[in-house]
Amino acid sequence: MPRLAFDAEQLHLTLDDGQTLAQHVLWLQDHDPARRHANGQRLDSVLDLDWDAAISEAALEEGDVLRVTLSNAREIRYGVDELAALSTGFPDERSSAHKTLWQGSEFSVVRVEWADVIAGGEALRKSLACVRDSGVVCLRGVPVEPGKVLEVIDQFGYVRETNYGKLFDVRTEVSPSNLAFSNLGLGAHTDNPYRDPAPSIQLLHCLSNEVEGGQTLLVDGFAAAERLRELAPESFALLTRTRVPFRFHDADHADLRSWVPFIETDHKGNIRQVRYNNRSIASLPLPLEAQRAFYRAYHDWARVIGQPEQATRLRLAPGDCLLFDNSRVMHARTAFVAGGNRHLQGAYADLDSLYSTLNLLENAR
Amino acid sequence: MPRLAFDAEQLHLTLDDGQTLAQHVLWLQDHDPARRHANGQRLDSVLDLDWDAAISEAALEEGDVLRVTLSNAREIRYGVDELAALSTGFPDERSSAHKTLWQGSEFSVVRVEWADVIAGGEALRKSLACVRDSGVVCLRGVPVEPGKVLEVIDQFGYVRETNYGKLFDVRTEVSPSNLAFSNLGLGAHTDNPYRDPAPSIQLLHCLSNEVEGGQTLLVDGFAAAERLRELAPESFALLTRTRVPFRFHDADHADLRSWVPFIETDHKGNIRQVRYNNRSIASLPLPLEAQRAFYRAYHDWARVIGQPEQATRLRLAPGDCLLFDNSRVMHARTAFVAGGNRHLQGAYADLDSLYSTLNLLENAR
Numbered sequence: 001m002p003r004l005a006f007d008a009e010q011l012h013l014t015l016d017d018g019q020t021l022a023q024h025v026l027w028l029q030d031h032d033p034a035r036r037h038a039n040g041q042r043l044d045s046v047l048d049l050d051w052d053a054a055i056s057e058a059a060l061e062e063g064d065v066l067r068v069t070l071s072n073a074r075e076i077r078y079g080v081d082e083l084a085a086l087s088t089g090f091p092d093e094r095s096s097a098h099k100t101l102w103q104g105s106e107f108s109v110v111r112v113e114w115a116d117v118i119a120g121g122e123a124l125r126k127s128l129a130c131v132r133d134s135g136v137v138c139l140r141g142v143p144v145e146p147g148k149v150l151e152v153i154d155q156f157g158y159v160r161e162t163n164y165g166k167l168f169d170v171r172t173e174v175s176p177s178n179l180a181f182s183n184l185g186l187g188a189h190t191d192n193p194y195r196d197p198a199p200s201i202q203l204l205h206c207l208s209n210e211v212e213g214g215q216t217l218l219v220d221g222f223a224a225a226e227r228l229r230e231l232a233p234e235s236f237a238l239l240t241r242t243r244v245p246f247r248f249h250d251a252d253h254a255d256l257r258s259w260v261p262f263i264e265t266d267h268k269g270n271i272r273q274v275r276y277n278n279r280s281i282a283s284l285p286l287p288l289e290a291q292r293a294f295y296r297a298y299h300d301w302a303r304v305i306g307q308p309e310q311a312t313r314l315r316l317a318p319g320d321c322l323l324f325d326n327s328r329v330m331h332a333r334t335a336f337v338a339g340g341n342r343h344l345q346g347a348y349a350d351l352d353s354l355y356s357t358l359n360l361l362e363n364a365r
Numbered sequence: 366m367p368r369l370a371f372d373a374e375q376l377h378l379t380l381d382d383g384q385t386l387a388q389h390v391l392w393l394q395d396h397d398p399a400r401r402h403a404n405g406q407r408l409d410s411v412l413d414l415d416w417d418a419a420i421s422e423a424a425l426e427e428g429d430v431l432r433v434t435l436s437n438a439r440e441i442r443y444g445v446d447e448l449a450a451l452s453t454g455f456p457d458e459r460s461s462a463h464k465t466l467w468q469g470s471e472f473s474v475v476r477v478e479w480a481d482v483i484a485g486g487e488a489l490r491k492s493l494a495c496v497r498d499s500g501v502v503c504l505r506g507v508p509v510e511p512g513k514v515l516e517v518i519d520q521f522g523y524v525r526e527t528n529y530g531k532l533f534d535v536r537t538e539v540s541p542s543n544l545a546f547s548n549l550g551l552g553a554h555t556d557n558p559y560r561d562p563a564p565s566i567q568l569l570h571c572l573s574n575e576v577e578g579g580q581t582l583l584v585d586g587f588a589a590a591e592r593l594r595e596l597a598p599e600s601f602a603l604l605t606r607t608r609v610p611f612r613f614h615d616a617d618h619a620d621l622r623s624w625v626p627f628i629e630t631d632h633k634g635n636i637r638q639v640r641y642n643n644r645s646i647a648s649l650p651l652p653l654e655a656q657r658a659f660y661r662a663y664h665d666w667a668r669v670i671g672q673p674e675q676a677t678r679l680r681l682a683p684g685d686c687l688l689f690d691n692s693r694v695m696h697a698r699t700a701f702v703a704g705g706n707r708h709l710q711g712a713y714a715d716l717d718s719l720y721s722t723l724n725l726l727e728n729a730r
Contacts, residue, residue, distance in 0.1 A: 010653060024656035031648055040614050045552060045643040046667045049660065089610055089650035092624035094561065161523040163718065187410060195717040196459065197562030241632040245454055249405050255724035256717055259457035267606040278410040283396055285454035288375060291389035295414065302411045352560040352621055353528065359620035 001063060002080055008054035013066065013083065021087045025055050028068055031086050032076045050074070093132060093355065096271040099328075100133045101223040104312035109218065110134070114141045114321070117155060121361075127323070128156055128358040131201070131351075136218060136324040142205055144318045149205040149347045152321055157353030160199045162192070163254040170204070170344040172211070172336075185335035188219045188305050189277040191326050192348070194246035196258040198275070199348030202326040206316035210340025217311040217332040218324070221274035225263050228304045235297035239263045242294065246275075247282035257282070262301055273327040276305055305330060316344070325351060366428060367445055373419035378431065378448065386452045390420050393433055396451050397441045415439070458497060458720065461636035464693075465498045466588040469677035474583065475499070479506045479686070482520060486726075492688070493521055493723040496566070496716075501583060501689040507570055509683045514570040514712045517686055522718030525564045527557070528619040535569070535709040537576070537701075553584045553670050553697035556713070558640040559611035559647075561623040564713030567691040571681035575705025582676040582697040583689070586639035590628050593669045600662035604628045607659065611640075612647035622647070627666055638692040641670055670695060681709070690716060 003014040011028060013021045023031075026049055035044045050072050057069040066078045078086075091098050110130045116123030117139060130137035142148050149167055153159050159166050192198050204216075229236040243259040264273040286294055304310065311332065316322065324331070326348070336342065368379040376393060378386045388396075391414055400409045415437050422434040431443045443451075456463050475495045481488030482504060495502035507513050514532055518524050524531050557563050569581075594601040608624045629638040651659055669675065676697065681687065689696070691713070701707065 009657075022653040024653060024660070026660040027649065027651070027656050030660070037644075039616075040612060040647070041644045042646065043644075046660065046663050047671065049664065051664075086648040087650060089648045090612070090622055092608065092610075093622075094624065158526040160525070163721065195715075197565060197715060197717070200562060243457065243631060245457075247405060247455070251404075252725065254721045255728060256721045257455055257458075257724065258717070259459065266608055279402075279406045279408075281407065282405070283451040283454045284392065285452060286392070288387040288389060291392050292374075295389070295391040295395070295411065298411050299414065306412065350560075350562060352562070352623070356528065356619045356621045359622065360617065363620060 002060060004058055004060055004066070006055050006058045011055060011058055011068065013080070015080070015084065019084070021083055023083075023087065025053060025070070026051070028055075028076055029053065029070070029074075031078075033078060033082060034076070092266075094272050094327075094351070095266060096222045096226070097268070099135070099222055101226060102134060102220045102312070103223060103309055104217075104219060105309045107134070107220070107312045109136055109138045109312060109314055109322075111138045111140045114139045114319075124155060125358065125361040128354055128361070131323055131325055131354060132358060135220060135222070135329040136322065138314070139321040139323060141319050142321040144207050146207065146345060149203050149321060149345045152203055152205070152323065153347060153349045156357040157201070157349045160348040160350055162195070162199070162348060163250075163256075167345050167347040170346055172342045186333045187278060188217060188311065188330040188332040189279070190221065190275050190330055191277075192248075193260060193275040193277050194248040194256040194258050194280050196260055198258075198260075198326065200325065200327045200351040201323065201349040201354060202331075203321060203323050203347045203349070204316070204331075205321040205345045206318055207343040207345060208318055208341050209316055209343075211336040211342045212339045213334050213336030214342055215313050215315050215334045216322070217313050217334065219305055219310045219330040219332070221276070221305070221328050221330050222271050224304050224310055224330070225271050225274055227307075227310070228263075228301055231304065232297070232300040235300040236263065238293060238297040239301055240265045242297075244284065245282040246277065246280045248280050262298075274330075276301065276330060278302065327351065367425060369423055369425055369431070371420050371423045376420060376423055376433065378445070380445070380449065384449070386448055388448075388452065390418060390435070391416070393420075393441055394418065394435070394439075396443075398443060398447060399441070457631070459637050459692075459716070460631060461587045461591070462633070464500070464587055466591060467499060467585045467677070468588060468674055469582075469584060470674045472499070472585070472677045474501055474503045474677060474679055474687075476503045476505045479504045479684075489520060490723065490726040493719055493726070496688055496690055496719060497723060500585060500587070500694040501687065503679070504686040504688060506684050507686040509572050511572065511710060514568050514686060514710045517568055517570070517688065518712060518714045521722040522566075522714050525713040525715055527560070527564070527713060528615075528621075532710050532712040535711055537707045550700035551698045552643060553582060553676065553695040554642040554644070555586065555640050555695055556642075556691050557613075558625060558642050559613040559621040559623050559645050561625055563623075563625075563640070563691065565690065565692045565716040566688065566714040566719060567696075568686060568688050568712045568714065569681070569696075570686040570710045571683055572708040572710060573683055573706050574681055574708075576701040576707045577704045578699050578701030579707055580678050580680050580699045581687070582678050582699065584670055584675045584695040584697070586641070586670070586693050586695050587636050589669050589675055589695070590636045590639055592672075592675070593628075593666055596669065597662070597665040600665040601628065603658060603662040604666055605630045607662075609649065610647040611642065611645045613645050627663075639695075641666065641695060643667065692716065
């Protein structure tokens with residue numbers, strides 16, 4: 001039997017398991033179940049709160065309904081379970097506090113069969129949960145046909161079209177005419193930091209990979225940021241409070257510019273988004289006295305990201321489709337040598353719809 | 366003739382107009398024009414900086430080329446104008462510091478003819494610049510045909526598709542069966558705070574508006590936040606550091622959840638994004654001791670947003686299409702009474718592409 005205590009301003013309800021729900025009279029008014037639509041939307045504004053109202057009576061009816069009477073005669077009823085659920089709410093699943101961080105050397109990307117994913121249910125849930133929790137999943141056996149990457153997005157959300165199109169090709173035909181530039185490695189980076197909002201999901205679908213080398217590296221940027229905080233706390237702090245400019249300028253087609261931090265934290269210090277891209281960082285208009293410390297921090301960040309133990313390595317085979325959180329996971333490619341073609345198709349989407357689809361699947365469990 | 370001074374670590378170049386460019390040896394290495402691709406992308410990583418290199422010589426050649434020689438024998442050349450441009454960079458145009466804030470009572474939404482916009486050039490530039498600077502523009506004479514709102518987006522960017530579709534209908538047929546819910550006013554709000562990333566542009570295209578009442582109100586959320594900072598600095602500060610949960614739950618179709626602040630500032634205190642939506646704020650799992658202060662701040666924010674002098678009012682006529690920055694501008698609708706139909710089509714897009722299109726038009730000037 002729950003125990004109840006209250007005064008004019010506060011109410012304490014101790015449940016049978018020892019958990020105490022402690023709410024202010026303003027909170028109790030604001031969460032009144034009778035003032036919510038069936039879908040949970042609120043009918044009142046915060047301006048409807050009565051700041052003069054005190055709790056004049058509170059009682060448990062039939063053990064599981066809390067009835068609160070206010071001095072203005074308003075009566076509010078909560079089921080005890082309902083009050084417990086409202087008091088807990090839902091977690092901030094974008095925060096590093098709710099992620100499984102990984103050091104690449106101890107981590108293997110989870111692989112899920114595409115045939116199972118399109119059948120729906122548990123394989124779909126599992127693959128989306130991988131993206132939420134570890135930031136990445138590899139779908140295996142996605143048909144080797146151009147445009148299939150868009151069908152992958154259809155399973156959970158919506159394409160984020162950009163100036164690169166609905167999808168884009170990362171194609172390298174190893175031939176003398178383009179050998180010089182086509183087979184270079186690319187350091188670990190997040191895509192499109194010059195966009196704000198940046199696409200929060202990236203997909204890479206492998207259509208062919210006949211080269212030697214050309215491995216894909218992935219780095220958990222949240223784990224890298226935690227490593228930076230440990231190794232160089234001043235550099236970490238400086239990067240969270242400094243915005244840097246990024247730019248992508250393609251003559252007549254785009255001039256994209258942003259001012260964003262490398263590492264975004266919430267007020268508890270948890271990480272929520274990381275960025276890094278050495279190619280598209282723009283000119284840094286820093287006062288002279290700030291330059292050395294900034295370069296120290298920027299250098300420390302790049303060094304942590306590039307540490308071999310941060311990365312997990314995999315070789316994409318035709319039919320593999322990587323699906324990853326571009327606000328967290330950095331990707332890279334090692335250099336490669338002749339041997340044939342390498343063709344990936346990429347596309348962007350957003351985490352909001354992926355989480356929504358996942359929430360629906362988990363609600364139904 | 367520019368004047369030059371340097372020591373091992375720093376270089377100061379005073380231009381003819383008195384402006385001094387002051388850069389550290391690390392900055393000078395990092396911005397080396399010879400280490401950038403023609404499109405401005407960097408070829409080097411910050412890890413390529415030589416931390417032991419000192420400036421051993423610096424000279425102006427022919428008055429407008431700066432040649433810097435480092436102790437490691439590397440030579441770096443900058444055009445003086447180029448160095449000045451790199452030292453200035455581009456501004457953070459998403460920040461309130463670069464916006465024209467408005468009090469609604471003194472502000473009228475700029476109207477631009479759609480026929481001029483699709484002709485391209487200055488009318489398109491002007492309308493996009495209105496969105497960047499004041500947060501909103503009204504395009505006039507957009508053909509009264511379903512789907513036209515998507516053609517408006519084609520002028521500057523890409524549709525952000527969501528669970529509501531590529532576009533959505535805000536349709537109210539005034540009839541006894543839906544009168545009760547259909548003609549209610551809606552308080553000022555930003556759309557979709559339960560998405561992260563939230564769509565940063567919203568469009569509303571009026572196809573018919575035969576009702577009495579049903580005015581559209583717009584509030585500059587950046588100006589409202591500045592007003593809050595002035596009137597209740599503690600409430601302002603609390604809201605910038607507190608994340609609140611939003612949720613939209615539609616049975617089998619969506620369960621969108623976010624944890625985001627009402628007011629986002631940068632480390633200089635400038636405002637970069639605001640949110641407010643009394644209907645979709647979710648249950649607040651706040652510790653008891655934090656509740657009263659949070660409700661005070663939330664109440665103050667709602668009160669400022671709702672002050673009549675914050676809003677500008679307009680009546681949308683068929684063919685009007687509002688285009689506004691959903692990270693800044695709040696919209697509302699007054700209640701209305703019978704008289705006919707009211708039908709708007711809405712859609713979302715993003716600021717990154719709008720700014721890119723605008724940058725290209727302004728580069729070309």
